Amino acid sequence: MPKNKGKGGKNRKRGKNEADDEKRELIFKEDGQEYAQVLRMLGNGRCEAMCIDGTKRLCHIRGKMHKKVWIAAGDIILVGLRDYQDDKADVILKYMPDEARLLKAYGELPENTRLNEEVCCPGFDLVLDNGCKM
Numbered sequence: 491m492p493k494n495k496g497k498g499g500k501n502r503k504r505g506k507n508e509a510d511d512e513k514r515e516l517i518f519k520e521d522g523q524e525y526a527q528v529l530r531m532l533g534n535g536r537c538e539a540m541c542i543d544g545t546k547r548l549c550h551i552r553g554k555m556h557k558k559v560w561i562a563a564g565d566i567i568l569v570g571l572r573d574y575q576d577d578k579a580d581v582i583l584k585y586m587p588d589e590a591r592l593l594k595a596y597g598e599l600p601e602n603t604r605l606n607e608e609v610c611c612p613g614f615d616l617v618l619d620n621g622c623k624m
Contacts, residue, residue, distance in 0.1 A: 516589055518598060519568060523582065525599060528565045537561060537581070539569065542600065547579045559584050566590040566605065 519525055526539035526547065535551045549569055551561065561567065561584055569579035585593065593599045 516592055517568065517583060518593075522573075523568055523570050524579070525593070526567050526569045526579070527603065528561055528563050528567060530563050531561065539567060539579070539581075541569065541579070542603075545576070547577055549579045549581050551581045555581060555584070564604075566593065566599070566603075 524541045524543055526541040526549065528549075529538045529540055529546070531537050532548075535556050537549050537551065538546065539549045540546050547569065549567070555561075561581070566585045566589075567581050568583040568585070570582050571579050587605065590599070590605050594601070594603060594605065
């Protein structure tokens with residue numbers, strides 16, 4: 491039988507759980523960037539998000555975040571807009587819930603933005619157990 495010459499297996503690739511609990515500096519949007527709220531995950535490193543400017547965009551999760559930062563529906567993200575495709579964007583950063591509340595308090599997010607909830611899609615008449623009508 492051949493000897494294993496690799497550096498390890500699946501658990502090594504997974505890596506140590508880095509301390510993401512520590513406070514990080516709040517990052518605000520710059521030109522060419524926009525805040526968005528994830529509507530639904532599409533798979534293959536993509537999601538559909540409603541940007542604060544009112545445009546629904548197909549967002550691609552960048553490789554640095556892929557399989558490291560988990561994004562779910564309702565999360566607040568920072569997206570980089572594309573010059574050549576207005577209906578597509580790239581996810582740059584996912585805000586933690588406390589960071590999203592700070593953004594709302596600073597006036598970066600509109601007051602009607604609903605944090606910490608699943609985003610309801612219009613066109614459905616289904617009432618969830620949390621009172622959200624879909």
